[in-house]
Amino acid sequence: MASKSFYAIISGAGSGTGRATALRFAQAYPVVLLARKPESYNSIVAEIKQAGGQAFGLTADATDETAVNAAFESIKKILPGSKLAAAVYNVNGGFAMRPFLELKREELDASLDAAPKGFFTFAQKTLPLLLESVPESPHPPTLIISGATASIKGSALFGSFAAGKFALRALGQSLAREFGPKGVHVSHAIIDGAIDTPESKDWVANNGAEDGKISPDAFIKIAETYWHLHTQHRSAFTQEIDIRPYVERY
DSSP states (O other): OOOSSEEEEEESOSTTHHHHHHHHHTTTSOEEEEESSHHHHHHHHHHHHHTTOOEEEEEOOTTOHHHHHHHHHHHHHHSTTOEEEEEEEOOOOOOOOSOGGGOOHHHHHHHHIIIIIHHHHHHHHHHHHHHHHTTTOSSOOEEEEEEEGGGTOOOTTOHHHHHHHHHHHHHHHHHHHHHGGGTOEEEEEEEOSOBOSGGGTTOOOGGGOTTOSBOHHHHHHHHHHHHHHHHOOGGGOOSEEEEOOTTOOO
């Protein structure tokens, strides 16, 4: 049964990891979904409500500080008196795959805006709320960051994307060291591999091996991993975890 005194928030709620995470956390909490477009969250909200849960969608571009601030003001009205138990930053953006000398400054800016700068705003809004929940939350209040292969490996042709993901990971590490001792679990999840989506259908990953891409079925497993991170006892926090197909080279 979902707890009505605590809620979870997911920024970057769309198909894939965002949807699966929302569905999993909705089994325990009302969930708030943030996305740039209502089309990204409308079907997820409906799915959760159909299953008997509570879900609310808010339109907010993670790179727009004013929009994010407005979304958090709206949450106060939607869920008055509720406390934040878990926050997930799952924002995609700034992906570019091209030779460095062909990259534009705008592509670097897009990566930095979506990754460290967007997360900076999200973390500044969620961490005070998570700290307030420490004494009463059923599980340690948790801030989870979705990373990527580029978080730890600057591959050729991925210079601007890696710059953003490296910075996101570094900020997450700093926050884990600052807020972990205060009772807030900050964890970075490296999603290492091509994700099987309509946009990537023409990509050949791992020589076309079966399950060589992260499949839609695997999103459920990623969401279960996120839930596991949230429910870890404070004596055994995981600051970073990596998730990849069995044939992925790393």
